[in-house]
Amino acid sequence: MGIVASAMSMSLDGYVTGPHVSRKNPLGEGGMVLHDWLGPTATAADQAVLQEMGDGAGAILMGRRSYDISVGDGGWGDGGPAGQVPCFVLTHNPPAEAPDVFTFVTDGIESAVKQAKAVAGDKTVGLHGATAPQQALAAGLLDEIHVHLVPVLLGGGVRLFDLLGGGPIALDRTRVVEAGSGVTHLRYQVVRQA
Ligand SMILES: NC(=O)c1ccc[n+]([C@@H]2O[C@H](COP(=O)([O-])OP(=O)(O)OC[C@H]3O[C@@H](n4cnc5c(N)ncnc54)[C@H](OP(=O)(O)O)[C@@H]3O)[C@@H](O)[C@H]2O)c1
Structure with a gap:
């Protein structure tokens, strides 16, 4: 089982994201710098990380906000965030129509992770946005945190770990890739308490 x-780029x-996220500006004001390593400033090390992510992706799971601001023309076209990789979207109100690659889940994070894992098989279920990773962590369903740490201070926007509360969650750092672009690609394994 994968x-x-x-998997998130973070300041x-x-x-x-930067502040004021919108469909026109999905990463908010100034937030596009978070994804420069995927294109304009990519070095061989960044490209290797990206390639590995693409090859390993068996399913994507995210919240409805991520879906709304990027679906369709001007965003993902007729696919999802990873092309035709199946994408599960947590929502309270599924849209009437959506591209085939999307499945909408209304019965919570446990159900969404279970469905995504079933589709992904031996590959990775990648969690995008901020709410899905935090819910999965709280439910004990997240195995690894991959952070692409970008050398910028955004000063506002959506924080990755704002909603956790509760006690400390121990992590093992398992990989550090220092790319020439200035981005540090970090991997942490979530330590499960026995
Ligand atoms: N930096 C990066 O690498 C990166 C990568 C991907 C995305 N992003 C950005 O992240 C932002 C989105 O993240 P976000 O945290 O603001 O929002 P999000 O997680 O995409 O969506 C939150 C919404 O999902 C629905 N939802 C979440 N959990 C649910 C549950 N358990 N049951 C039912 N519905 C649930 C709710 O919408 P409803 O109640 O309306 O259904 C909720 O308001 C976007 O701006 C996107 O561009 C950044």
């Missing part, structure tokens, strides 16, 4: 891992002050 793993469940969040040094913990934001995965």
Whole structure:
């Protein structure tokens, strides 16, 4: 069985978007810098990380906000965030119509992770946005946290770990890739208490 891992580009002050996210500006004001390593400033090390992510992806899981701001023309076209990789979307109100690659889940994170893992098989379920990773962590369903740490302070926007509360969650750092772009690709394994 594959793993469940969040995969997010994050500023040094913990934001995965800048302020004022909109369909025109899915990563908020100034937030596009978070994804420069995927294109304009990509080095061989960044490209290797990206290739590995693409090859390993068996399913994507995210919240409805991520879906709404990027679905369709001007965003993902007729696919999802990873092309035709199946994508599960947590929502209270599924849309009437959507591209085939999307499945909408209204009965919570446990159900969504279970469905995504069944589809992904030996591959990774990648969690995008901020709410899905935090819910999966709280439910003990997240195996790894992958952070692409971008050397910028955004000063506002959506934080990756704002909603956790509760006690500390221990992590093992399992990989550090220092790319020439300035981005540090970090991997942590979530330590499960016996
Ligand atoms: N930096 C990066 O690498 C990166 C990567 C991907 C995305 N992003 C950005 O992250 C932002 C989105 O993240 P976000 O945390 O703001 O929102 P999100 O997780 O995409 O969506 C939150 C919404 O999902 C639905 N939802 C979440 N959990 C649910 C549950 N258990 N049951 C039912 N519905 C549930 C709710 O919508 P409803 O109640 O309306 O259904 C909720 O308001 C976007 O701006 C996107 O561009 C950044």
